[in-house]
Amino acid sequence: MIKTAVILAAGLGSRIRKTTGEHPKGFLLLDQLPIIEHSIQKLLEVGIEKIYVGTGFKQEDYHVLFAKYPQLQFVHNPSFDASGSMYTLYLLKDVVKDDFLLLESDVIYEKRALTVLLEHEKDNVILASRFTQSGDEVFIETDESHHLLSMSKNKTQLKNILGELVGISKLSQQGFQELTQVVEPIISENLHIDYEQGLIELAKNQEVIVTLHDDLVWCEVDDAHHWQRAKTVIFPLIKAREKLSENQTVQRNVLLNPGPATTTDTVKYAQIVPDICPREQDFGSVMEFVSTELTKLAGNPTDFTTVLFAGSGTAAVEAMLSSVIEENATLLIINNGAYGKRMCQIAKIYRLRFLEYRSPPDQPLDLNQLENFIALQAEKISYLAFIHCETTTGLLNPLSELGKICQRYDITMMVDAMSSFAAIPIDMKEMNISYLAASSNKNLQGMAGVSFIIANKAALEKSKDIPARNLYLNLYQQHRSFQQTKQMQFTPPVQTLYSLKQAIIETIWEGIENRYARYTKSWETLITGISRLNMTHLVPKNSHSKIITSIIEPEHPQYNFNEMHNHFYENGFTIYPGKLDVQNTFRVANIGNIDDKDMKRFIDLLEIYLIGLKGGDSNS
Numbered sequence: 060m061i062k063t064a065v066i067l068a069a070g071l072g073s074r075i076r077k078t079t080g081e082h083p084k085g086f087l088l089l090d091q092l093p094i095i096e097h098s099i100q101k102l103l104e105v106g107i108e109k110i111y112v113g114t115g116f117k118q119e120d121y122h123v124l125f126a127k128y129p130q131l132q133f134v135h136n137p138s139f140d141a142s143g144s145m146y147t148l149y150l151l152k153d154v155v156k157d158d159f160l161l162l163e164s165d166v167i168y169e170k171r172a173l174t175v176l177l178e179h180e181k182d183n184v185i186l187a188s189r190f191t192q193s194g195d196e197v198f199i200e201t202d203e204s205h206h207l208l209s210m211s212k213n214k215t216q217l218k219n220i221l222g223e224l225v226g227i228s229k230l231s232q233q234g235f236q237e238l239t240q241v242v243e244p245i246i247s248e249n250l251h252i253d254y255e256q257g258l259i260e261l262a263k264n265q266e267v268i269v270t271l272h273d274d275l276v277w278c279e280v281d282d283a284h285h286w287q288r289a290k291t292v293i294f295p296l297i298k299a300r301e302k303l304s305e306n307q308t309v310q311r312n313v314l315l316n317p318g319p320a321t322t323t324d325t326v327k328y329a330q331i332v333p334d335i336c337p338r339e340q341d342f343g344s345v346m347e348f349v350s351t352e353l354t355k356l357a358g359n360p361t362d363f364t365t366v367l368f369a370g371s372g373t374a375a376v377e378a379m380l381s382s383v384i385e386e387n388a389t390l391l392i393i394n395n396g397a398y399g400k401r402m403c404q405i406a407k408i409y410r411l412r413f414l415e416y417r418s419p420p421d422q423p424l425d426l427n428q429l430e431n432f433i434a435l436q437a438e439k440i441s442y443l444a445f446i447h448c449e450t451t452t453g454l455l456n457p458l459s460e461l462g463k464i465c466q467r468y469d470i471t472m473m474v475d476a477m478s479s480f481a482a483i484p485i486d487m488k489e490m491n492i493s494y495l496a497a498s499s500n501k502n503l504q505g506m507a508g509v510s511f512i513i514a515n516k517a518a519l520e521k522s523k524d525i526p527a528r529n530l531y532l533n534l535y536q537q538h539r540s541f542q543q544t545k546q547m548q549f550t551p552p553v554q555t556l557y558s559l560k561q562a563i564i565e566t567i568w569e570g571i572e573n574r575y576a577r578y579t580k581s582w583e584t585l586i587t588g589i590s591r592l593n594m595t596h597l598v599p600k601n602s603h604s605k606i607i608t609s610i611i612e613p614e615h616p617q618y619n620f621n622e623m624h625n626h627f628y629e630n631g632f633t634i635y636p637g638k639l640d641v642q643n644t645f646r647v648a649n650i651g652n653i654d655d656k657d658m659k660r661f662i663d664l665l666e667i668y669l670i671g672l673k674g675g676d677s678n679s
Contacts, residue, residue, distance in 0.1 A: 062108040063157045068164035069115025069139040069147040074282045085164035105173045113147035115139020142250035145257045152239040163226035168277035169297045181268040182231035187222030189273040197224035207262040210255045222271045292567045299325040316635040317607045318501035320651025329561035330554040343545035352563045358487040366538045372477040372498035375510035381409045382534035383522040388441040396420040396451035397638045423602040442471045448478035448604040451638045455604040462491030493518040505562030508555035579605045581649035581658045588662030607648040
């Protein structure tokens, strides 16, 4: 069992000097504790007994830690300002006599990063993660067996990129000695090489394995952007994960209904907080974080703002439609599913002047016909409202193209993005969206109970003089109240907002593009599976959202949706009935904290049901 660790901490940290001042970046504080001290504590918790720190810039800062941690020993690199990390590691060759973990001093990570290396069967192992898109990444090239071939910050220099370097590795004593030997002639001529180059050289003569862990939470801190991400996303997520113990996990159900979606345990437990009055400043800070970060997912907070409501997604759609349309203005609603129809119902109840453009729920929107419809109207159409991802079928209406039509005809565009927001990338400014409605419990993977509108600030400001049609759902008044007090006008769902904050942190960490890629992989597994079982789905693939799918029900006299639902429910899965009048369907969503393995299990259960239904081979 490895009992030794080495931390490389000699660097100048020049790119973040404005933040660190006259201290090494390993002394940036998280919860009043330096980054390096968090690392030291984690190392001790996993059984490390001796920690060597390669120091350089401001070595005296590190020496202060010795009084608290006698397990520390220091080796100074006197050429720290004229050398790379490999030279610091090289100077430890006569001191470190055991197998060891190798860490960079500016890495913030969950403890699992250490245990996966300690438990790995191979001697020389580099830890890799999925691509973080955080900037300044080091990418790792391997062969098919995950043997290290090369590393570079330039992807174009590599071929088979497995993942991204975390900055934590495991080296055997034999591997370390060979490493120092192979780099000795190199550093005799050039001290500026980094330890990554040394590992590449070692891999030419000895096996160096790269182990990939997609779900690992970590970051390094090289600049101000990294530090902001560390404080607001990475460290809070690490704390939430490590707060959970084995006996705190909640029974996991796979929700294949179109929201609420399956959530992580960290989102569930984020609701467990001390009682607090929602008028307190501390809670106002939670709502301000939620509002600001939601805005950033679709637009620049300089131009857009998010208005929060307590309520389901329909509350946000109703607030949007009822609050910003002038009395004599004409609204055009695209109805190609149950939720477009719901928009029409809202408009009718509020007695808005509106036109309805109907389109089939399972076929792509004909943009030419729509534009002709707009052009032929005698009255000026001022607003267009539609569903981005029609939850009835999974049909995806084309945002960018509709935005261009609205631009040509000077129409304000309003989008119900309930089933697409935080999965499909959206740029409100680029796509000409003035108002976007969504909720907490779908692709954000939060709990149900919060809905919101992201609004163009200039457009929202123009709505302030429109006579109020309601009290609770008045968009401008809710916005003004929040700007003045950082509070909702009426009592918010406190615990739900805490969990939404956690869900947003996890969304930022995963990244919307990565999340959509995960959803897409699950959807492809679903489509392949139902095709194998001779079942079909609505909506052509090129117009499909890859988020929710309407599947045509089996034509069998013994088929009963409720019985099929119960079959899945008893096995931890939930499916949803269809919502079409002209076709018998059931719906399967692939959103939330699920992956393609869950979808494979769903297909297996579906096959079992069909075999039982037909009394034999599922292909009969």
